[in-house]
Amino acid sequence: xxxxxxxxGFRDSLPSDMIERNRLIEKIRETFELFGFDPIETPSLEYYxxxxxxxxxxxxxxxxxxxxxxxxxxxxxxxxxxxxxxxIATNPEIAMPFKRYQIQRVWRADRPQxxxxxxxxxxxxxxxxxxxxxxxxxxxxxxxxxLSNIGFENFVININSREIxxxxxxxxxxxxxxxxxxxxxxxxLDKIGADGVTKELDKIGVSNGSEIIDLLSFEGTSEEKLEKxxxxxxxxxxxxxxxxxxxxxxxxxxxxxxKVTFDPSLARGQSYYTGPVFEAKLTDIKFxxxxxxxxxxxxxGIFSGREIPAVGASLGFDRILxxxxxxxxxxxxxxxxxxxxxxxxxSTLEYSLRVASKIRExxxxxxxxxxxxxxxxxxKHAVSKGVKAIVIIGEDEVSGNSVTIKxxxxxxxxxxxxxxxxxxxxxxxx
Amino acid sequence: xxxxxxxxGFRDSLPSDMIERNRLIEKIRETFELFGFDPIETPSLEYYxxxxxxxxxxxxxxxxxxxxxxxxxxxxxxxxxxxxxxxIATNPEIAMPFKRYQIQRVWRADRPQxxxxxxxxxxxxxxxxxxxxxxxxxxxxxxxxxLSNIGFENFVININSREIxxxxxxxxxxxxxxxxxxxxxxxxLDKIGADGVTKELDKIGVSNGSEIIDLLSFEGTSEEKLEKxxxxxxxxxxxxxxxxxxxxxxxxxxxxxxKVTFDPSLARGQSYYTGPVFEAKLTDIKFxxxxxxxxxxxxxGIFSGREIPAVGASLGFDRILxxxxxxxxxxxxxxxxxxxxxxxxxSTLEYSLRVASKIRExxxxxxxxxxxxxxxxxxKHAVSKGVKAIVIIGEDEVSGNSVTIKxxxxxxxxxxxxxxxxxxxxxxxx
Numbered sequence: 001x002x003x004x005x006x007x008x009g010f011r012d013s014l015p016s017d018m019i020e021r022n023r024l025i026e027k028i029r030e031t032f033e034l035f036g037f038d039p040i041e042t043p044s045l046e047y048y049x050x051x052x053x054x055x056x057x058x059x060x061x062x063x064x065x066x067x068x069x070x071x072x073x074x075x076x077x078x079x080x081x082x083x084x085x086x087x088i089a090t091n092p093e094i095a096m097p098f099k100r101y102q103i104q105r106v107w108r109a110d111r112p113q114x115x116x117x118x119x120x121x122x123x124x125x126x127x128x129x130x131x132x133x134x135x136x137x138x139x140x141x142x143x144x145x146x147l148s149n150i151g152f153e154n155f156v157i158n159i160n161s162r163e164i165x166x167x168x169x170x171x172x173x174x175x176x177x178x179x180x181x182x183x184x185x186x187x188x189l190d191k192i193g194a195d196g197v198t199k200e201l202d203k204i205g206v207s208n209g210s211e212i213i214d215l216l217s218f219e220g221t222s223e224e225k226l227e228k229x230x231x232x233x234x235x236x237x238x239x240x241x242x243x244x245x246x247x248x249x250x251x252x253x254x255x256x257x258x259k260v261t262f263d264p265s266l267a268r269g270q271s272y273y274t275g276p277v278f279e280a281k282l283t284d285i286k287f288x289x290x291x292x293x294x295x296x297x298x299x300x301g302i303f304s305g306r307e308i309p310a311v312g313a314s315l316g317f318d319r320i321l322x323x324x325x326x327x328x329x330x331x332x333x334x335x336x337x338x339x340x341x342x343x344x345x346x347s348t349l350e351y352s353l354r355v356a357s358k359i360r361e362x363x364x365x366x367x368x369x370x371x372x373x374x375x376x377x378x379x380k381h382a383v384s385k386g387v388k389a390i391v392i393i394g395e396d397e398v399s400g401n402s403v404t405i406k407x408x409x410x411x412x413x414x415x416x417x418x419x420x421x422x423x424x425x426x427x428x429x430x
Numbered sequence: 431x432x433x434x435x436x437x438x439g440f441r442d443s444l445p446s447d448m449i450e451r452n453r454l455i456e457k458i459r460e461t462f463e464l465f466g467f468d469p470i471e472t473p474s475l476e477y478y479x480x481x482x483x484x485x486x487x488x489x490x491x492x493x494x495x496x497x498x499x500x501x502x503x504x505x506x507x508x509x510x511x512x513x514x515x516x517x518i519a520t521n522p523e524i525a526m527p528f529k530r531y532q533i534q535r536v537w538r539a540d541r542p543q544x545x546x547x548x549x550x551x552x553x554x555x556x557x558x559x560x561x562x563x564x565x566x567x568x569x570x571x572x573x574x575x576x577l578s579n580i581g582f583e584n585f586v587i588n589i590n591s592r593e594i595x596x597x598x599x600x601x602x603x604x605x606x607x608x609x610x611x612x613x614x615x616x617x618x619l620d621k622i623g624a625d626g627v628t629k630e631l632d633k634i635g636v637s638n639g640s641e642i643i644d645l646l647s648f649e650g651t652s653e654e655k656l657e658k659x660x661x662x663x664x665x666x667x668x669x670x671x672x673x674x675x676x677x678x679x680x681x682x683x684x685x686x687x688x689k690v691t692f693d694p695s696l697a698r699g700q701s702y703y704t705g706p707v708f709e710a711k712l713t714d715i716k717f718x719x720x721x722x723x724x725x726x727x728x729x730x731g732i733f734s735g736r737e738i739p740a741v742g743a744s745l746g747f748d749r750i751l752x753x754x755x756x757x758x759x760x761x762x763x764x765x766x767x768x769x770x771x772x773x774x775x776x777s778t779l780e781y782s783l784r785v786a787s788k789i790r791e792x793x794x795x796x797x798x799x800x801x802x803x804x805x806x807x808x809x810k811h812a813v814s815k816g817v818k819a820i821v822i823i824g825e826d827e828v829s830g831n832s833v834t835i836k837x838x839x840x841x842x843x844x845x846x847x848x849x850x851x852x853x854x855x856x857x858x859x860x
């Protein structure tokens with residue numbers, strides 16, 4: 001028989017990976033729920049016509065799509081924004097404002113590369129039906145809180161607005177039809193530096209690129225930068241309004257404990273953003289963005305037929321896991337088990353099951369050993385599971401109503417009575 | 431624009447459903463981990479050749495399958511047993527015995543009907559690589575514990591063995607080539623009764639059906655039934671061994687607190703079981719099975735090319751949710767939010783954000799209200815979220831550094847200081 005293979009671009013999550021993923025999801029969910037965001041899930045398959053055709057280009061090219069047994073043209077979802085828009089359209093009982101989070105698998109038939117898979121989890125948090133800046137501030141705050149709760153200390157959420165960038169470019173006499181391309185170049189500032197961007201801008205016919213970059217690179221606190229740009233853009237009503245909006249979001253988000261700062265050079269690629277945009281970055285390592293979002297007041301209407309303002313963010317699940325590893329805040333773990341019970345076969349089996357039940361009552365995870373295997377094998381097996389304690393049950397323990405426990409950390413070993421079991425185990429494992 | 435539609439047989443999980451699903455998953459995971467089962471996940475897509483062709487018939491007919499952009503014939507997984515077998519084959523570093531649980535979406539292009547969907551969660555727990563009956567007993571125990579942890583009180587896990595049924599049929603002179611069909615009819619005992627099954631057996635040429643049913647319906651405790659069948663099958667070595675095995679599993683599982691009983695009439699449909707089989711049923715309502723499993727020592731080898739004994743069970747996720755509703759142990763919930771902060775706009779907004787942060791420090795889920803909406807709207811919105819407490823912040827509260835709280839259960843309302851906030855909120859919400 002041919003050995004079965006896994007599909008290229010797909011992956012198995014073995015226990016140690018999976019335990020870490022589950023913990024991360026738990027922390028993210030906990031934070032989202034603290035802010036009153038409710039969980040939802042939607043189908044993995046939707047009509048192709050729902051998924052396609054509105055954003056055009058990329059997403060269609062990368063979509064897994066086929067004809068099902070009922071001759072319907074269907075596709076696997078490639079993000080969570082389109083499905084939630086469809087859900088809002090088909091469930092008119094959903095009252096606005098609607099605050100939801102959604103953590104689900106999505107699929108993209110992209111070229112696989114290191115850290116990029118064809119199937120991955122997306123993790124979205126959004127507020128639908130609220131056009132007020134308090135909603136933008138809440139999204140910034142919940143993302144900042146989630147990153148703190150995960151264990152990140154050195155990060156910042158950069159915030160800007162499409163309209164600010166637009167006003168700046170107008171100020172520097174960049175023609176409207178060139179703005180999009182200029183913004184794409186400015187987005188590369190982090191990667192290719194000021195000189196690089198200036199050269200690129202020159203190539204597309206913007207000769208005052210260095211002046212633009214100079215202004216965008218103005219150093220200072222958020223307040224100083226806001227003041228500077230307010231004076232530069234004082235004649236531009238839309239620009240001044242956008243600056244006031246961003247200032248307000250920063251103030252409210254900081255009240256909620258968010259680490260947020262004004263970054264006038266922040267562009268964000270997606271064209272569907274209509275107002276403030278933001279992006280979370282680590283400040284102690286060079287890593288790129290680990291979360292991002294913004295306001296997109298037109299998109300839900302396109303997919304749902306119901307005009308609904310929206311602001312939200314995505315946490316980059318795989319990127320966060322990678323960043324945790326790089327910084328060293330991920331707790332790698334071989335198994336969920338805390339305790340391994342090692343015993344000597346038939347005559348000790350029943351007592352070992354009683355001991356296991358007793359320990360589990362304290363919410364401690366226990367593997368009951370394999371009494372049909374040699375002691376040496378069991379010991380090796382216990383070590384391979386990375387448990388905190390090994391409980392040894394021989395005939396002496398059975399007759400003495402006792403257990404021998406070994407703390408795998410301190411390597412201390414002692415024999416205690418059955419009644420002392422719970423308190424001793426809690427000491428070692430909790 | 432055409433209003434987008436959801437695909438037939440698929441469903442949205444709105445907040446109240448989703449909160450309940452998440453709680454159920456949490457309880458199941460907690461129980462599985464108490465017994466040292468580790469979580470894994472595998473891809474949703476596999477090569478069609480991996481998924482198809484081994485079980486034949488049904489699963490192939492019902493599989494979503496298509497040619498991907500790379501011209502590979504792929505399919506959406508229809509269960510979790512084939513994927514884990516493939517995973518074991520392609521990850522030889524996985525050491526045996528391997529205890530894993532897996533909760534994931536699977537797809538079947540089945541005809542949709544009430545309670546049956548084309549996309550649903552499967553929830554499997556298995557021990558691979560251990561041929562000893564202690565493994566069978568552990569699976570029975572973990573399933574029983576999970577059902578108890580979920581909140582079921584009146585249930586039983588019926589256990590039998592393929593070899594016992596086989597020996598009984600031999601005892602009644604049923605020819606080997608008829609046994610499969612006879613077992614299929616016996617499986618209907620619950621639904622069509624003794625007379626119905628006797629008639630069906632007669633139709634397929636088994637005239638002594640009533641005697642078979644009589645014996646299978648023998649009443650008594652597990653011990654009495656085991657004794658009875660041991661005496662009946664005393665001349666049949668395989669049958670006697672299987673009875674001893676089942677007796678042993680019952681004894682060990684009961685030591686672990688499992689509610690388990692011998693049911694010689696239990697058949698279980700799937701043909702891949704090779705030894706003991708079991709099935710969990712509620713005893714206070716007529717509901718059919720909510721979990722089931724058994725030993726399948728040949729199946730992993732067929733899919734992975736590596737012979738590995740296995741025993742495991744599946745919890746029927748949607749059936750369990752339906753049973754919880756019917757018994758009244760599901761706690762329906764409109765939102766994750768515990769507290770709603772209602773405030774009077776601009777002048778009260780900043781203070782209300784401080785109050786929200788403070789309450790969240792106690793791990794309580796808070797919605798900060800919509801100060802741009804009228805008080806009446808906010809009150810109605812708060813009620814629609816089913817919160818336990820409403821916090822009211824007006825200008826008096828801001829100037830007095832206080833908050834007014836209303837317990838939505840007792841309808842009691844009082845004004846307290848900011849410093850009393852945490853303890854008062856914990857009293858109401860925890």
